[in-house]
Amino acid sequence: MTGLLYLAALLGAITGIALLDRRFRLAFWADRRRTVLTVGIAVVGFLVWDLVGIGLGIFSRGEAPYMTGLLLAPELPVEEAVFLTLLCYNALVAWRWFDRVARRRAAARAGTTGAGPGAPRDTGPGEARP
Numbered sequence: 001m002t003g004l005l006y007l008a009a010l011l012g013a014i015t016g017i018a019l020l021d022r023r024f025r026l027a028f029w030a031d032r033r034r035t036v037l038t039v040g041i042a043v044v045g046f047l048v049w050d051l052v053g054i055g056l057g058i059f060s061r062g063e064a065p066y067m068t069g070l071l072l073a074p075e076l077p078v079e080e081a082v083f084l085t086l087l088c089y090n091a092l093v094a095w096r097w098f099d100r101v102a103r104r105r106a107a108a109r110a111g112t113t114g115a116g117p118g119a120p121r122d123t124g125p126g127e128a129r130p
Contacts, residue, residue, distance in 0.1 A: 006066040010082045017090050026096040027089070035092065042088040043081065050076060 021027050028035040053059035054075045061075045070078040 002065050003068050006064070007068055007079050007082060010079060010086055014082075014086050014089060017086070017093055021089075021093050024097065024100075026100070027092050030096070035089075038092055039085060039088045042091075043084045046084045046088070047072075047076075047081060050080060 018028065022029050027038075050059060051073060054073070059075065061071075061077055067077055067079055072078055072081060
């Protein structure tokens, strides 16, 4: 049972970020295809980086009672791929939120509503996006 704790914590964190993303329509719920491509390409890039580090002897797995013990490759636990997904998705959602806030502040300084073409629009609960 303890071998699943780390994986469960990672999946719980991804779920929490997904709920925030859904509520504010920042990444996946704003543009599914672009989000999946962005996160997927970043995760693959980091996994390649990990494999190079493992091949050079820089990275190693180490033993922990909270990990499943399942490996994607020698010295590459399955939790690493899930962690990298969490890292990349979290970074994307944070970037989108900071970008939205910056655009609103810039629009407020310029005296406009920021409701021009391509500007993000807040939607309330249950309200559909155009």
